[in-house]
Amino acid sequence: MLKILNLEAGYGKLRILKSVSLHVNPGEIVTIIGPNGAGKTTLLNTISGIIKTRSGKIVFNKQNIQQTAAETIVSMGCSLVPEGRQVFNTLTVKENLMLGAYLQFKNGNKKKIKLELKEVLKLFPVLEEREHQLAGTLSGGEQQMLAIGRALMASPRLLMMDEPSMGLAPLIVKEIFETIVRLKDSGMTVLLIEQNARLSLGIADRGYVLETGQIVIEGTVRELLNNHDVQRAYLGKDYKGIDE
Amino acid sequence: MSFELLFQYFLSGITVGSIYAIVAVGFNIIYNTTGIINFAQGEFLILGAMVGITLSPFLPLPLAIILAVILTVIIGALIEIIFIKWLKEPSVLRVIIITIGVSILIREAMLHIWDEKVRALRYFTGTEVSSVTIFGAHISPQVLWVLGISAVIVICLNFFFKFTLIGRAMRACSANKTAARLCGINSKRMVTFSFMLSAGIGALAGCAVSPLTQTQYDMGASLAIKGFTAAILGGLGNSMAAVAAGLIIGLLEAFSISILPLAYKDAVAIALLLIILFFRPSGLFGSREKSALKEY
Numbered sequence: 001m002l003k004i005l006n007l008e009a010g011y012g013k014l015r016i017l018k019s020v021s022l023h024v025n026p027g028e029i030v031t032i033i034g035p036n037g038a039g040k041t042t043l044l045n046t047i048s049g050i051i052k053t054r055s056g057k058i059v060f061n062k063q064n065i066q067q068t069a070a071e072t073i074v075s076m077g078c079s080l081v082p083e084g085r086q087v088f089n090t091l092t093v094k095e096n097l098m099l100g101a102y103l104q105f106k107n108g109n110k111k112k113i114k115l116e117l118k119e120v121l122k123l124f125p126v127l128e129e130r131e132h133q134l135a136g137t138l139s140g141g142e143q144q145m146l147a148i149g150r151a152l153m154a155s156p157r158l159l160m161m162d163e164p165s166m167g168l169a170p171l172i173v174k175e176i177f178e179t180i181v182r183l184k185d186s187g188m189t190v191l192l193i194e195q196n197a198r199l200s201l202g203i204a205d206r207g208y209v210l211e212t213g214q215i216v217i218e219g220t221v222r223e224l225l226n227n228h229d230v231q232r233a234y235l236g237k238d239y240k241g242i243d244e
Numbered sequence: 245m246s247f248e249l250l251f252q253y254f255l256s257g258i259t260v261g262s263i264y265a266i267v268a269v270g271f272n273i274i275y276n277t278t279g280i281i282n283f284a285q286g287e288f289l290i291l292g293a294m295v296g297i298t299l300s301p302f303l304p305l306p307l308a309i310i311l312a313v314i315l316t317v318i319i320g321a322l323i324e325i326i327f328i329k330w331l332k333e334p335s336v337l338r339v340i341i342i343t344i345g346v347s348i349l350i351r352e353a354m355l356h357i358w359d360e361k362v363r364a365l366r367y368f369t370g371t372e373v374s375s376v377t378i379f380g381a382h383i384s385p386q387v388l389w390v391l392g393i394s395a396v397i398v399i400c401l402n403f404f405f406k407f408t409l410i411g412r413a414m415r416a417c418s419a420n421k422t423a424a425r426l427c428g429i430n431s432k433r434m435v436t437f438s439f440m441l442s443a444g445i446g447a448l449a450g451c452a453v454s455p456l457t458q459t460q461y462d463m464g465a466s467l468a469i470k471g472f473t474a475a476i477l478g479g480l481g482n483s484m485a486a487v488a489a490g491l492i493i494g495l496l497e498a499f500s501i502s503i504l505p506l507a508y509k510d511a512v513a514i515a516l517l518l519i520i521l522f523f524r525p526s527g528l529f530g531s532r533e534k535s536a537l538k539e540y
Contacts, residue, residue, distance in 0.1 A: 048426060049425075050422060050425065050426075069430075070425040070426065071425055071428050071429065071430050074425075074426060074427065074428040075428055079426070080426050082422065082423060082426060086420050086422060086423040086426075087420070087423070088415070088416050088419035088420055088423060088424075089419055089420070090415070090418075090419045090481075091412070091415055091416060091419055095412055095415075095416075098412065099412055099413065099416050099424075099427050099429070100427055102409065102413060102427045102428050102429050103427075103428040105409045106409065150427065151426075154427065154428065
């Protein structure tokens, strides 16, 4: 579904992504883990067209999108839930959701939007209670749900999420991750970026480890969980050998 | 003070106030999509009026006004496309300074084209001596036109921003540009559109007030300051509140004449602007909740 080949991107003179290659198959949850500053967010922003690609290829549904504008990429079915939620603070919850379906609205697909809205509200019943509240007044967890809901309103085929657990209470994180699994069960493909490796490897099918702009390890979740480097660096299991 | 005199002051305050209100509404449209203040807003009014005045001898009045509005809309779009659109991630301050530059440019161009003569569009109905009598006070029918046009504009705009797709998309752009793009909204196009909209409304307002205030090439700046005061007083971004604030300023100015020398009339609005900025930057009607969520 998504294929990235030797991608390079950055800000100004900074070269952040150095020859990143990865792929996401339909129906999978793929996670990318890595430390702060590894380029995880840059990677998602580049895929979604917010940052320009320097070189390399991004293929989504057999189409090259490395030079495509962010607005067009959304219309092709690739939605991003940005880091730090980024809801429209000064608009109501309902308006936020409706704007998620902006492109369908433009195409006059009103019936589908209503169905989509029902689905999203079923996924996050809290949002229905808060429908007429300004999005900026929601709690962090509710804002994250709204951000996911807004991305879903575009009825994407690939949902990219940038650290959905950031700054949230563990219980809410659990709820959100359960939702991601439910989305997968309903056929959604998910590309998930997380610092919390234990959580994201818990629900993913495959994973990549991104360090200083390069993919250093890749494999199925089982392979990653059994990998010593991953265990030591991301799962907090130290080498037993040191003490012995 | 007799009741008639009081009422006359009241009416003249309402008239001037509705002019300020309409300018303030123009500020709000662009602020609502971009978070910037377009200081060329006053120039849009004068430009619209000038074009209307030039066309009016040759065409029926409504047609002349419509053409003036269309032409100003096109110029508004051109200004945005030429001066703002190509900037990558412009800061708010930079765009504001650009609009100040544009306002000077338009003003000087108008001086070149229309010289410094004071002109006026003809009255929409009746002449300058005809008047309607309400409660013993005389007002020009043009005042009613101005009030009516402002009311229609504000109601339509409110509807537009709340319930239409483009209106919501424009508000989304001002709330969070990146997120708007991720929803598939072409934020650059929305900015162009907001300039066109506020230019059109400015031109319409300029034509409506021209018979009352006369039109000269350099009147835009003072209108812009009064309109800006009204926009701030009402709470930036809120069109209904801007109208109320515009009327309040108009009334304060009108009544200030009875206690202060006429020369201080303009000082009233400026003093008010400073007081608001010091004590309540969210405006009289702006919700503190909402303004806490905004970036200034």
